[in-house]
Amino acid sequence: MSGYTPGEQPQAGRFVKLNTNENPYSPSPLVARAITDAVARGLSAYPDPTAAAFRTRAAAVLGVEPDWILCGNGSDDILTIVTRAFVGRGERLRLPYPSYVLYRTLAELQGAVSEEVRFNRDWTLSGGFAAPRDDLRVAFLPNPNSPSGTTVPRDQILDLAERLPCPLLVDEAYADFSDAHCLDLVTRNEKILVARTLSKSYALAGLRFGFLVAQPHVIRQLLKVKDSYNCDALSIAGATAAIGDQAWLVDNRRKILATRGRLTSGLGRLGFTVEPSQANFVWSVHPRVSADHLYRCLKAEGVLVRYMRYAGWGDGLRISVGTDEQIDTCLGLLEALTG
Amino acid sequence: MSGYTPGEQPQAGRFVKLNTNENPYSPSPLVARAITDAVARGLSAYPDPTAAAFRTRAAAVLGVEPDWILCGNGSDDILTIVTRAFVGRGERLRLPYPSYVLYRTLAELQGAVSEEVRFNRDWTLSGGFAAPRDDLRVAFLPNPNSPSGTTVPRDQILDLAERLPCPLLVDEAYADFSDAHCLDLVTRNEKILVARTLSKSYALAGLRFGFLVAQPHVIRQLLKVKDSYNCDALSIAGATAAIGDQAWLVDNRRKILATRGRLTSGLGRLGFTVEPSQANFVWSVHPRVSADHLYRCLKAEGVLVRYMRYAGWGDGLRISVGTDEQIDTCLGLLEALTG
Numbered sequence: 195m196s197g198y199t200p201g202e203q204p205q206a207g208r209f210v211k212l213n214t215n216e217n218p219y220s221p222s223p224l225v226a227r228a229i230t231d232a233v234a235r236g237l238s239a240y241p242d243p244t245a246a247a248f249r250t251r252a253a254a255v256l257g258v259e260p261d262w263i264l265c266g267n268g269s270d271d272i273l274t275i276v277t278r279a280f281v282g283r284g285e286r287l288r289l290p291y292p293s294y295v296l297y298r299t300l301a302e303l304q305g306a307v308s309e310e311v312r313f314n315r316d317w318t319l320s321g322g323f324a325a326p327r328d329d330l331r332v333a334f335l336p337n338p339n340s341p342s343g344t345t346v347p348r349d350q351i352l353d354l355a356e357r358l359p360c361p362l363l364v365d366e367a368y369a370d371f372s373d374a375h376c377l378d379l380v381t382r383n384e385k386i387l388v389a390r391t392l393s394k395s396y397a398l399a400g401l402r403f404g405f406l407v408a409q410p411h412v413i414r415q416l417l418k419v420k421d422s423y424n425c426d427a428l429s430i431a432g433a434t435a436a437i438g439d440q441a442w443l444v445d446n447r448r449k450i451l452a453t454r455g456r457l458t459s460g461l462g463r464l465g466f467t468v469e470p471s472q473a474n475f476v477w478s479v480h481p482r483v484s485a486d487h488l489y490r491c492l493k494a495e496g497v498l499v500r501y502m503r504y505a506g507w508g509d510g511l512r513i514s515v516g517t518d519e520q521i522d523t524c525l526g527l528l529e530a531l532t533g
Numbered sequence: 534m535s536g537y538t539p540g541e542q543p544q545a546g547r548f549v550k551l552n553t554n555e556n557p558y559s560p561s562p563l564v565a566r567a568i569t570d571a572v573a574r575g576l577s578a579y580p581d582p583t584a585a586a587f588r589t590r591a592a593a594v595l596g597v598e599p600d601w602i603l604c605g606n607g608s609d610d611i612l613t614i615v616t617r618a619f620v621g622r623g624e625r626l627r628l629p630y631p632s633y634v635l636y637r638t639l640a641e642l643q644g645a646v647s648e649e650v651r652f653n654r655d656w657t658l659s660g661g662f663a664a665p666r667d668d669l670r671v672a673f674l675p676n677p678n679s680p681s682g683t684t685v686p687r688d689q690i691l692d693l694a695e696r697l698p699c700p701l702l703v704d705e706a707y708a709d710f711s712d713a714h715c716l717d718l719v720t721r722n723e724k725i726l727v728a729r730t731l732s733k734s735y736a737l738a739g740l741r742f743g744f745l746v747a748q749p750h751v752i753r754q755l756l757k758v759k760d761s762y763n764c765d766a767l768s769i770a771g772a773t774a775a776i777g778d779q780a781w782l783v784d785n786r787r788k789i790l791a792t793r794g795r796l797t798s799g800l801g802r803l804g805f806t807v808e809p810s811q812a813n814f815v816w817s818v819h820p821r822v823s824a825d826h827l828y829r830c831l832k833a834e835g836v837l838v839r840y841m842r843y844a845g846w847g848d849g850l851r852i853s854v855g856t857d858e859q860i861d862t863c864l865g866l867l868e869a870l871t872g
Contacts, residue, residue: 197757203579217577226572229767233565237739237771238556240542240732267606267741270760282644283622296761303758305621393579400576400766402606418536419642421609422635427739428568428767432576 198299201500210523212514213498215340215368215475217397219449219517221432222442225398228435229428241427244417248425248434252405255437256377261410264417265433267424269367269391269404273300273334276363276387276406279419281306281331288333290319292341292504294365297334306331312507317344317469324357333358336365338372341502341512343471351376355383361412363387368473370395370443371450377407384409394474395443396436403433450474454515460525461513464532475500479510483532491531497524537638540839549862551853552837554679554707554814556736558788558856560771561781564737567774568767580766583756587764587773591744594776595716600749603756604772606763608706608730608743612639612673615702615726615745618758620645620670627672629658631680631843633704636673645670651846656683656808663696672697675704677711680841680851682810690715694722700751702726707812709734709782710789716746723748733813734782734789735775742772789813793854799864800852803871814839818849822871830870836863 201214249260266272273296281287283305289297291310301308309330311323317339324333335354338345346354355362366388369375379386387408393399403425406416425433436442457476461468466478479485488511489501497520503509513524540553588599605611612635620626622644628636630649640647648669650662656678663672674693677684685693694701705727708714718725726747732738742764745755764772775781796815800807805817818824827850828840836859842848852863 198761200579200582200761203582211578214579216579219577221576225576229572230569232739233568237560237564238558238736239550240539240553240555240738241741243539243542267765268760268762270762274760278642303617397577399579399762400571402580402762402765421607421613422537422539423607423609423738423741426606426741426765426768429765 198296202498208496210497210516210520212516212520212524213500215394215473215514216399217394217446217450217474218520219397219446221397222436222439224435224439225432228431232427232431237427240423241425241430243422245425245430248405248430248437251434252437255440256407258377258380258407261413262380262407264406264408264413264420265425265430266404266406266420268393268402269365269389270296271420271424272389272404272406273297273363273365275416275419276332277301277304279416280361284329285331286327286329288323288330290323290335290339292502292507294336294340313342317342319346319350324354326359330360332360333362334365335362336367337376338368338471338473340368340473340475341477341500341510342469343473343475343477344469345372345374345472348374348376348379351386352379352383355379355385358385361385361387363389365389367391367394370447371474372472380407380409384412387412392433392436395447397446398432398436401429401432403429450515453518453521456518457513457515457521457525460521461528464525464528474515476513476515477510478513479508480532485509485511488528488531492524492527495527497527499524537635541837547835549836549855549859551855551859551863552839554733554812554853555738556733556785556789556813557859558736558785560736561775561778563774563778564771567770571766571770576766579762580764580769582761584764584769587744587769587776590773591776594779595746597716597719597746600752601719601746603745603747603752603759604764604769605743605745605759606768607732607741608704608728609635610759610763611728611743611745612636612702612704614755614758615671615700616640616643618755619700623668624670625666625668627662627669629662629674629678631841631846632678633675652681656681658685658689663693665698669699671699672701673704674701675706676715677707677810677812679707679812679814680816680839680849681808682812682814682816683808684711684713684811687713687715687718690725691718691722694718694724697724700724700726702728704728706730706733709786710813711811719746719748723751726751731772731775734786736785737771737775740768740771742768789854792857792860795857796852796854796860796864799860800867803864803867813854815852815854816849817852818847819871824848824850827867827870831863831866834866836866838863
């Protein structure tokens with residue numbers, strides 16, 4: 195097998211990076227202070243295995259109890275834990291297509307079968323996503339979806355969970371940028387598990403911190419699978435401070451959504467077909483100029499966007515919402531390339 | 534299955550913690566500075582997927598090339614990656630007994646079979662550890678071993694690797710406290726993989742950073758299995774600074790070994806049978822007073838040590854090497870309890 199290939203991460207380049215949905219702003223200033231304090235408290239002892247400080251703070255913010263929360267070394271760790279807990283060799287993991295390529299890699303690593311259910315061309319999802327199968331062990335649904343930025347409605351997610359014979363993991367990596375989320379549905383159906391990350395909406399991709407919200411008996415099972423000390427003392431401290439600063443989140447979200455509107459309308463003016471996005475990126479296709487060509491020309495000019503090609507579906511550009519200035523740079527180049 | 538239970542980690546207690554082999558000293562002061570600098574550089578971007586900064590620095594220190602190094606979120610992550618890469622459901626993972634209980638948990642998580650080969654009563658290892666079997670996929674050998682603190686000689690490890698039909702992971706979590714290590718053997722046999730952690734000898738258990746040294750073609754296979762961003766930006770920065778400060782390591786090692794001698798001779802004076810340790814802990818059994826009783830009495834007095842019971846083998850106390858003051862407190866209590 196080939197493994198999962200993440201977006202390009204030039205560490206020393208001078209690129210405008212609009213390819214991996216990082217937040218263009220600095221995180222809450224409380225994060226740096228919390229990390230400094232944690233360093234001062236010392237690093238020679240093992241961290242808290244269940245990150246109780248984060249669970250307590252997040253529970254208060256999200257309106258659940260702490261034992262409904264599992265913490266992970268990024269939401270990738272959460273997805274890995276869920277896959278390892280539920281899916282064995284030869285068993286089945288269902289995902290929509292096109293969506294997050296990592297899900298398929300996780301199935302491969304388990305020697306499991308990944309089954310892709312196609313989105314309709316308008317990015318709605320057919321009821322076939324809930325079709326029962328004896329070997330089906332988990333279904334992953336990114337919501338908002340990547341690369342489209344679109345969402346499946348809450349009532350449909352509840353309906354899918356009711357009909358599925360297995361857990362439904364709703365990957366809400368981008369939900370803080372959306373009009374709706376499914377956190378409260380976890381109380382209504384034990385099969386619904388909601389994954390979150392602090393990488394995007396809290397501007398902490400460098401810290402690696404994600405979490406899962408699920409019913410306590412599910413969390414207890416998953417705790418057995420995770421590495422004992424999967425989150426380090428600094429990420430626990432930083433993540434706890436970040437989720438405690440909801441005023442920062444509200445302000446950051448406002449800025450990202452404003453720039454998302456600027457990017458969406460700018461692409462529209464250049465003739466792109468643009469999906470209305472509920473995330474911090476926009477999916478677009480130009481009717482005349484190939485996405486691959488645009489990607490390569492942008493890269494040559496120092497702007498990295500994500501070129502995606504999905505077999506049997508098509509290709510396009512996924513452009514992360516940067517600052518207004520970054521987006522204007524990108525739009526200016528695209529104007530020259532498509533004019 | 535029940536999952537792995539790590540040593541007690543009272544987060545807010547006032548215990549003298551001699552139960553999880555943490556280093557009693559603060560890490561190199563360069564670590565805090567490197568973390569502060571990394572926070573200032575920003576946390577909103579993803580970290581380097583392969584931690585090139587650490588690999589380059591560690592390679593220079595250890596005398597290997599950077600592409601011989603794989604970085605992990607603690608050496609637990611390294612052990613998980615190796616297990617997932619080599620061992621499938623129904624296949625076999627070999628470990629000595631008694632040793633690190635986590636190895637068995639990792640096998641269980643994979644649906645694999647764990648096969649325990651007993652140490653001899655003097656903690657030497659029989660050649661049966663290298664016996665070929667069709668379903669054998671990896672062998673784990675902690676060296677120094679826990680709980681005994683004893684080592685298998687280098688030439689025997691090379692011999693085991695030559696006869697084994699599968700990779701031999703030598704878990705050198707405690708090797709910096711030992712007279713010998715196996716890093717250079719990796720060049721002599723591609724089946725030898727050496728795991729290291731910064732938790733113990735670099736006093737960074739709170740940071741979660743470990744690494745593997747193996748031949749480049751092995752590293753390339755393992756890279757496919759790890760989470761894309763398994764190490765965060767702060768742990769990479771801190772670990773790079775730590776391994777770069779070898780003067781700190783030499784000084785810390787000197788202190789730990791001096792106190793280990795004090796603990797060993799103190800226990801001997803109280804009548805304990807003590808294994809000569811090559812690690813930062815000591816394994817001991819008292820001929821008259823039960824280890825379980827001693828553990829409970831010490832805990833009641835605010836001193837946590839590790840009580841270990843191994844079915845079919847026996848029990849004992851594993852006492853981490855703390856500061857001289859901590860060890861004197863522990864020895865004082867043990868004197869009263871065994872006198």
